[in-house]
Every structure is written in structure tokens, then in C-alpha cells.
Amino acid sequence: MTFAISGDCCSDASCVAVCPMNSIHPSPGEPGFGTGASLFIDPRTCIDCGACADICPVDAAKPADSSAAEDVQRNAEYFAERQPLQAMDLDSWEPPTYQVWGGGPRRVLVVGAGPAGMYATRELLLRTTAEVTVVDRSQHLGGLVRCGVAPDHPQTKQIIENFERLVRHRRVHWRPGTDAATLRSGPGGLPDGYDAVVHAVGARQSRRLGITGEDAACSAEDFVAWYNGRPGASLPVELVGPQAVVVGNGNVALDLARLLLSDEEQLRAMDLQRDVRRVLSASGVKKVVLLGRRGPDEAAYTESALRELLAVAGDRVELRYHARPTAWTSAGLTLGTGETIAAGNLFTAIGFEGRPIDGLPFDAGRGIVPNVRGAVVGRPGHYVAGWIKRGARGGIGVNKACAQETVMTLVSSSRGVASPGS
Structure with a gap:
């Protein structure tokens, strides 16, 4: 999935500065910047990172599959006769004119x-x-x-x-x-x-919740390293269904929930090691409770990440907010209200440090x-x-x-x- 910019674009170029692939044009200094109705994203080089959407002040940058067809077409047509620029090609564009280090090699x-x-x-x-x-x-x-x-x-x-x-x-x-x-x-x-x-x-390094029994939970640091096959990484817990709790409201938390709820066919389409795919497929996790300690307006996940999760398992995800975990035991996760959410696994994804x-x-x-x-x-x-x-x-x-x-x-x-x- 790529991103596209709609006609609502304000052309302030904040998206140009953060695009890691130099995919957004015309950029400041290029012909046409500031004179047209919109900036455009090159679908040939866009890597679906969402940086443009995160920073866009007018919500004009959107995933192509949720953009109007005419906007997607406009973006593609702008680049139809232009060669794609490589993000790391040092000769692709003129550098800014601030003073360089001189005086010979250092x-x-x-x-x-x-x-x-x-x-x-x-x-x-x-x-x-x-x-x-x-x-x-x-x-x-x-x-x-x-x-x-x-x-x-x-x-x-x-x-x-x-x-x-x-x-x-x-x-x-x-x-x-x-x-x-x-x-x-x-x-x-x-x-x-x-x-x-x-x-x-x-x-x-994953941040800690600071609750009783947290050492028996699985941190985002460990889970992400395991499913991505980082050398030396292993899964520190046994996956136990049918329900898991993920504490966190960022994109990493949503990634964890999406992986846990993906079926065997979806897992086969992913870049996963065979053992990781086998463990996820056999986990028995059928539902995930995503627990936010703050309200929905303060959630850190992006709209596109939430849409992606709900497309995979919308009826098997429960979003809960304003929850204060106090303890993790074999019975589940206990909240400050005294309620216990029954679950076989607790995953913490409240950020890194x-x-x-x-x-x-x-x-x-x-x-x-x-x-x-x-x-x-x-x-x-x-x-x-x-x-x-x-x-x-x-x-x-x-x-x-x-x-x-x-x-x-x-x-x-x-x-x-x-x-x-x-």
C-alpha cells in the first residue's frame, strides 16, 4: 500500500522534510513548488511508512486505498514522465546552502x-x-x-x-x-x-508498567525481536489462548495484536521464520484486549494502523481506555477498579527508552x-x-x-x- 496526497494539500512541505525516500515533489526549490494545487507522492518509491500522514497539518496525505481514485491517479500522473529519485543518491538534488566542513579530510x-x-x-x-x-x-x-x-x-x-x-x-x-x-x-x-x-x-528497551507480576509478562522489546528473527532473540513466554491483553495504544501495540490475531493464511504471506509462524498459528489466541491507560483522544496509534488492525480482526479486538493495571497473575490482569480481565498472556507495549x-x-x-x-x-x-x-x-x-x-x-x-x- 502506498500513500497519496489529495487536493486539500496546503503545500507547507513539512511532509517533504520527513519522507525517508525523497518521494514527495515538487519540493522547495523545484519548478512548480508553491504554484500548484498540491504536492504529490511517487507511488514507485513510497514505502508505506506513513511519515507524511503523521505530520500533515491538513490530513491531506492518506493511504492510497482510502483516498479518492482521482487523487491516486493525480499522484501517479505527476510522475509518469519523471525518473524516480533515489533517497540515498547524493547527486539527486542540490544540498541546502549552509556552510560545510572544510580544511581537508576529517x-x-x-x-x-x-x-x-x-x-x-x-x-x-x-x-x-x-x-x-x-x-x-x-x-x-x-x-x-x-x-x-x-x-x-x-x-x-x-x-x-x-x-x-x-x-x-x-x-x-x-x-x-x-x-x-x-x-x-x-x-x-x-x-x-x-x-x-x-x-x-x-x-x-521497553518501558515497564511497574505492576506486580510484570516479570511474567512479555515486553514489546522481546516479542518484536522474536517475530522479526533478531539473532539471539527468543519468546520468553508460552502463548496461551483464547484471550490476550496488550497494554499500550501506539502502533507497536497494534502490530502485536494484529500478529496475534492473524490466521494461518495471513501468516504465510508474511516475512516470518518458519518456527515463528508455527508458534503464532498454534497459539489459540482468538481475542485481544487493547488496554489504554489514557483516553482515545490521547492514543498514539495512527488512523491507518488502527484501520489495518480492524481489517484483520475487527470483531476480535476490544479497545478499552482509562484503565489502570495493578497486577498480573495466572487469573489475568487486575485493574485499579478491582476488575480482572481473564487472559493467558499479557504484552506490554507502552513505549521504549x-x-x-x-x-x-x-x-x-x-x-x-x-x-x-x-x-x-x-x-x-x-x-x-x-x-x-x-x-x-x-x-x-x-x-x-x-x-x-x-x-x-x-x-x-x-x-x-x-x-x-x-
């Missing part, structure tokens, strides 16, 4: 090869002459795109192909299976041989490294991007604008600005 270390790290790498290549080394503890590119996107959203994972193209750039050195903590320290608290570090390590990074300050309450526009407070030469910078909110596209801000801060710092005429 070395920047990017820690983390998920969307935030890869967009930071791209920005560094566009704005500087630096050699960029990208490290990740995993052997693979992609971060949560590879290990966090639901297996029935394969189109979204196509962005990994662009990441692979990026690390083949002549100024990029890709070092998979490398823990940044093992790198030797040099002067000024930076790894030896590097002038700056961009930490883009994400925030994959970052972990401390050795040598850097950490705000445990917010789960982030304290920073000013990406520059780590009190640690010159250290920068952050993505969830470890702003908290675990926003999807793939938001990381694009986030990384750009961080790199702009880096290149304008006292360490990075080229003197006039240099």
Missing part, C-alpha cells in the same frame, strides 16, 4: 546503522569532506527497520537497499559487528583518530542523552541523533530531519566551521 564516527545513523551519514557526506566510519554491534544495516518493522510491512523494509548503497560510498567505512565501547580512547574523550562522534544507538552510553550524561527520566540540537551537553565533539536524542517517538521519516539538525549543529560548531577562505 574523520567522523557514526555509532548505529539504523535510520538515524544512516541519515546522519548521508548528511555528513553532503555537508562535509569528512571520512565517515559507521559501526554497529549487529552484522546488518537497518536497526529497527530490519528488526522492528512488522513482518506484514515488507515494503517499508525496502529502505535498507538505500542504506546499503550509502555504505558503498567511497568516503564511508562500514564496520559491522563492532561495539563502539571497544574502540580505544584518544584525546578529549573521543575515540582515537576521530574528530567527532554521532551516537545514533536508538532506544529499544534509551540506555546510558559510557562516558556521556544520561537523563534517566526521559531516557535520552541531554543535548542541545544534537550536541551532547558538556561533551565537546559528541553528538546524538534519533531516539537517544529526542526520546522514543516518531518513525523512520522523523529521523531524517532529526539527523539533519544534528549534522548542522556539528558543522557549525567551533570544531567544525571552516574559516572564511579556507
Whole structure:
């Protein structure tokens, strides 16, 4: 499923900034921007991430299957005679005109090869002459795109192909299976041989409910890692039907419910390992109660995610709000009212938080490294991007604008600005 923009478009270009695939045109500076009735989404490169819909101030960006047929046709016709632009092609468009790092090659270390790290790498290549080394503890590119996107959203994972193209750039050195903590320290608290570090390590640790018996529940961190086949991941609980409770009102919570309620035919169409498909198919879960601790107006899921869940199992999902869980036992989930919801499994999906990074300050309450526009407070030469910078909110596209801000801060710092005429 792709997205389309309707004639209600306000052309403020906020969607252009967050589109991870450079699929929305005409963008600022291109012929036709600000003169036409609408922006358009290229259906050939759209990966169904929904970043445009999340940020659109007038609700003009919608899934193609819920858009008017004439809007879908208008979007396709705009690109009919145009070649698709690659999101990671550094020659596809002119970079913004802010000052670049000069004075010869320098070395920047990017820690983390998920969307935030890869967009930071791209920005560094566009704005500087630096050699960029990208490290990740995993052997693979992609971060949560590879290990966090639901297996029935394969189109979204196509962005990994662009990441692979990026690390083949002549100024990029890709070092998979490398823990940044093992790198030797040099002067000024930076790894030896590097002038700056961009930490883009994400925030994959599940937040806790803080209730009795929670250790016997299954967190979103564990469940998502298991069904996406992350190396070393396993399912910490046995799936028991006929009813499960998922605490959380974000898209991850809806992903969990949708996977649990998918039938064997639907599971076969997903990108799942055989053992995962077998366990889900045999779980016996026939109904899921989605429990929100706040009201429906404060729910974090997107309209398209809710529509997708209800299309799979609308009559087997119960949405409950303003509920306060207090304990999880073999009888089910007890609420503050004294009611117990009978269930074989409890899944918690109330968000993620970052972990401390050795040598850097950490705000445990917010789960982030304290920073000013990406520059780590009190640690010159250290920068952050993505969830470890702003908290675990926003999807793939938001990381694009986030990384750009961080790199702009880096290149304008006292360490990075080229003197006039240099």
C-alpha cells in the first residue's frame, strides 16, 4: 500500500522534510513548488511508512486505498514522465546552502546503522569532506527497520537497499559487528583518530508498567525481536489462548495484536521464520484486549494502523481506555477498579527508552542523552541523533530531519566551521 496526497494539500512541505525516500515533489526549490494545487507522492518509491500522514497539518496525505481514485491517479500522473529519485543518491538534488566542513579530510564516527545513523551519514557526506566510519554491534544495516518493522510491512523494509548503497560510498567505512565501547580512547574523550562522534544507538528497551507480576509478562522489546528473527532473540513466554491483553495504544501495540490475531493464511504471506509462524498459528489466541491507560483522544496509534488492525480482526479486538493495571497473575490482569480481565498472556507495549552510553550524561527520566540540537551537553565533539536524542517517538521519516539538525549543529560548531577562505 502506498500513500497519496489529495487536493486539500496546503503545500507547507513539512511532509517533504520527513519522507525517508525523497518521494514527495515538487519540493522547495523545484519548478512548480508553491504554484500548484498540491504536492504529490511517487507511488514507485513510497514505502508505506506513513511519515507524511503523521505530520500533515491538513490530513491531506492518506493511504492510497482510502483516498479518492482521482487523487491516486493525480499522484501517479505527476510522475509518469519523471525518473524516480533515489533517497540515498547524493547527486539527486542540490544540498541546502549552509556552510560545510572544510580544511581537508576529517574523520567522523557514526555509532548505529539504523535510520538515524544512516541519515546522519548521508548528511555528513553532503555537508562535509569528512571520512565517515559507521559501526554497529549487529552484522546488518537497518536497526529497527530490519528488526522492528512488522513482518506484514515488507515494503517499508525496502529502505535498507538505500542504506546499503550509502555504505558503498567511497568516503564511508562500514564496520559491522563492532561495539563502539571497544574502540580505544584518544584525546578529549573521543575515540582515537576521530574528530567527532554521532551516537545514533536508538532506544529499544521497553518501558515497564511497574505492576506486580510484570516479570511474567512479555515486553514489546522481546516479542518484536522474536517475530522479526533478531539473532539471539527468543519468546520468553508460552502463548496461551483464547484471550490476550496488550497494554499500550501506539502502533507497536497494534502490530502485536494484529500478529496475534492473524490466521494461518495471513501468516504465510508474511516475512516470518518458519518456527515463528508455527508458534503464532498454534497459539489459540482468538481475542485481544487493547488496554489504554489514557483516553482515545490521547492514543498514539495512527488512523491507518488502527484501520489495518480492524481489517484483520475487527470483531476480535476490544479497545478499552482509562484503565489502570495493578497486577498480573495466572487469573489475568487486575485493574485499579478491582476488575480482572481473564487472559493467558499479557504484552506490554507502552513505549521504549534509551540506555546510558559510557562516558556521556544520561537523563534517566526521559531516557535520552541531554543535548542541545544534537550536541551532547558538556561533551565537546559528541553528538546524538534519533531516539537517544529526542526520546522514543516518531518513525523512520522523523529521523531524517532529526539527523539533519544534528549534522548542522556539528558543522557549525567551533570544531567544525571552516574559516572564511579556507
